Amino acid sequence: MSVELLPATYERDVVALSIVVAIFASYVALDLARRMHEQRGTFALLWGCGGALVMGTGIWSMHFIGMLAMQLPIEVGYAPGTTFASWVAGVGVSAIALGIASRQRLGVAALVVGALAMGAGICAMHYVGMAALEMSPGIVWDRRWVAVSVAIACGASAVALLIFFGMRRLRGIKARAAQAAAALVMGLAISGMHYSGMAAAGFVDGSLCLSAGGLAGRHLGMMVLVAVVLLLTIALFTAALDDRLQARASRLADRLSDANAELQRMAFLDALTGVPNRALFDDRLRQAVARVERSLERPSPFGGGKLALLFVDLDGFKPVNDTFGHAAGDTVLRQVADRLRMVVRSADTLARLGGDEFVLLLEDIGGLPDAVVTAERIKRGLARPFTVQERAVRLSASIGIVVFPDHASGDKLLASADAAMYAAKRNGGGNYAVFEAHMQQGASAQLELQQDLREAVARRELRLHYQPKIDSRSGRVRSVEALLRWQHPTLGLVGPAQFVPLAERFGLIAGIGAWVIDEACRQVAAWAAEGRRMRVSINLSAHQLRQPDIAARVGEAIARHGIDADQLVCEVTETAAMEDTQTTTRVLEELGALGVELSIDDFGTGYSSLAKLRRMRAHELKIDREFVADVARDADARAVVDAIVRLGHALGLRIVAEGVETDAQRDVLRELGCDELQGYFFARPLPPEALLADEVHSTDGGGAVGFSPSVLLDTLS
Ligand code: C2E
Ligand code: MG
Ligand code: MG
Numbered sequence: 001m002s003v004e005l006l007p008a009t010y011e012r013d014v015v016a017l018s019i020v021v022a023i024f025a026s027y028v029a030l031d032l033a034r035r036m037h038e039q040r041g042t043f044a045l046l047w048g049c050g051g052a053l054v055m056g057t058g059i060w061s062m063h064f065i066g067m068l069a070m071q072l073p074i075e076v077g078y079a080p081g082t083t084f085a086s087w088v089a090g091v092g093v094s095a096i097a098l099g100i101a102s103r104q105r106l107g108v109a110a111l112v113v114g115a116l117a118m119g120a121g122i123c124a125m126h127y128v129g130m131a132a133l134e135m136s137p138g139i140v141w142d143r144r145w146v147a148v149s150v151a152i153a154c155g156a157s158a159v160a161l162l163i164f165f166g167m168r169r170l171r172g173i174k175a176r177a178a179q180a181a182a183a184l185v186m187g188l189a190i191s192g193m194h195y196s197g198m199a200a201a202g203f204v205d206g207s208l209c210l211s212a213g214g215l216a217g218r219h220l221g222m223m224v225l226v227a228v229v230l231l232l233t234i235a236l237f238t239a240a241l242d243d244r245l246q247a248r249a250s251r252l253a254d255r256l257s258d259a260n261a262e263l264q265r266m267a268f269l270d271a272l273t274g275v276p277n278r279a280l281f282d283d284r285l286r287q288a289v290a291r292v293e294r295s296l297e298r299p300s301p302f303g304g305g306k307l308a309l310l311f312v313d314l315d316g317f318k319p320v321n322d323t324f325g326h327a328a329g330d331t332v333l334r335q336v337a338d339r340l341r342m343v344v345r346s347a348d349t350l351a352r353l354g355g356d357e358f359v360l361l362l363e364d365i366g367g368l369p370d371a372v373v374t375a376e377r378i379k380r381g382l383a384r385p386f387t388v389q390e391r392a393v394r395l396s397a398s399i400g401i402v403v404f405p406d407h408a409s410g411d412k413l414l415a416s417a418d419a420a421m422y423a424a425k426r427n428g429g430g431n432y433a434v435f436e437a438h439m440q441q442g443a444s445a446q447l448e449l450q451q452d453l454r455e456a457v458a459r460r461e462l463r464l465h466y467q468p469k470i471d472s473r474s475g476r477v478r479s480v481e482a483l484l485r486w487q488h489p490t491l492g493l494v495g496p497a498q499f500v501p502l503a504e505r506f507g508l509i510a511g512i513g514a515w516v517i518d519e520a521c522r523q524v525a526a527w528a529a530e531g532r533r534m535r536v537s538i539n540l541s542a543h544q545l546r547q548p549d550i551a552a553r554v555g556e557a558i559a560r561h562g563i564d565a566d567q568l569v570c571e572v573t574e575t576a577a578m579e580d581t582q583t584t585t586r587v588l589e590e591l592g593a594l595g596v597e598l599s600i601d602d603f604g605t606g607y608s609s610l611a612k613l614r615r616m617r618a619h620e621l622k623i624d625r626e627f628v629a630d631v632a633r634d635a636d637a638r639a640v641v642d643a644i645v646r647l648g649h650a651l652g653l654r655i656v657a658e659g660v661e662t663d664a665q666r667d668v669l670r671e672l673g674c675d676e677l678q679g680y681f682f683a684r685p686l687p688p689e690a691l692l693a694d695e696v697h698s699t700d701g702g703g704a705v706g707f708s709p710s711v712l713l714d715t716l717s
Pocket of ligand 2: 481
């Protein structure tokens, strides 16, 4: 049966518009799909719902505008209810599409099912939309065109999905370009489906559009168009805004996670060397001890199962730090850590406890011999010189070994290893010592000493003894050096070597140093009151030079006791004087400005730079005892002293040799041109009253320079 069909024409502009809308809607749809894919949780759902609405409306409006483009010679309109249903279908398709887009991967099954579902949705939207025309008699369908439109709908959906998953990995400009190209393809496909679907529809001549009074007309079309473009644009802007917020949030999140990682690292690793710190070490030690204790209950037939701690403390690190500065010291510590790392097995723990103290935890060892082997390896590892500012510096380490469970209980391991390390240090360093019970007593004795030392100033237990410096030519006493003593209630007279380092370690040196400064000035004033003009040297440690107010204290003491500043000499060890910290440099300058003389003590042991020596405006160089001891029998020592004397004199410095014990030494030193001599050969450090008393007994070795107690009295007056 052939029926006469009404000629359907299309308004070209509106068709073009509908295609543009299709492309734009596709672009926005892809954008939303991508965004939804990148989100998680509630946000993904929100984007999903909003996206489905916007995208559905966009695609649907393309269809609606496309329908409005069709001109029939009869009046047409669209039934609102059915039109709404077609919109719902549009939103439904979009929801399906976004649902698939949010999947992690697109398998073949998902592609096929997705494309069919989307195609069905698009067809539903289209043909429900057509139904809104409510033609009577009904539309005559050309099955082939219908099939083509369905095929295009499914094909376009498949292509859209493939494109979407394909471009997902792209970023930035590339992603935008791919998205635009994809939108073009999709938009054209959707339009193709629409117009092939339209081509399938035949309107019987004489038929009536029952919904002619419904939605119709150009104005409606324009309104839909404007509303939709607005909607799509807003969606795109919101998306762009969200992008920026996302980027900010993810940058913040990145930074937060970086900071977190850094915190973690800082909490458990030593910042300087990157090896575990005290906290992590304590934890590992606790666990290791627990493991050993468990294995003791069920001994293994293969032995093993013990652990050892090796406490490693560098010898002579402080002078390196003091001389080259802290940055160089840090470099050395890093090198030390690297070398220690090479010694340990991967199962062992190397940690830095602070300063130049490292500790090694060896697990599952057979016993002491294994620990000793490692200690030997450490010794060898550290024997090679270190490079500091292009110079070779040699260091060694004192190592304390303790084995668990042989030597100490689990909670005393670290303290025991520390005590053993101290024993190694007391033996001269550069070697290891295995823990023995009496060492622990040494450690607790130190603790008691430290507690007593806190009271020493208040209890007036500190003393200054004075050791003369003798003019090498006239044999007269030029000045005396104040040397600190501690009159301990039970231990008797304790020397500074035993308690000054302790005082520095426990923050007591400032108070003790202040007492020394005051007492020395008081003594100078007291002698002056008796008519004796005598210069007094005091010793300032590197630690004290780092106290910013030390020069001010010296100045106050001078003023308080009304003495001349040049009656006071500050002896500063060479290593301390060469320290390159701002405070030290400033303190030395301030002391100079006070008019106090500066003496470089223990000269020859450090790493002086000539330039620094010149700048420092010192008055005196004291040649270290080490060279003086050898000067009478060793040509090398003599050469060193000779060089120091020439150098010092060239710089206008007074040269003092300390630790002179024999007449042979005295003779050589005098010959080499030392200006002043100091040592047991002339006098030991003495209490001030003994210094002046007649019964002073000097070890004057025959009085070759005519030094005697009476001379001492003479020169003091
Ligand atoms: P120093 O300033 O180099 O003092 C010389 C040390 O050598 C003194 O030891 C002295 O008693 C000793 N001595 C002097 N003549 C001879 C000798 O002929 N042979 C030998 N073998 N030794 C001799 P002392 O009094 O035990 O002082 C040791 C170090 O303690 C001093 O070395 C000084 O650096 C430091 N010191 C002393 N008093 C103070 C003080 O008041 N404050 C600070 N911060 N350090 C001090
Ligand atoms: Mg001294
Ligand atoms: Mg000295």
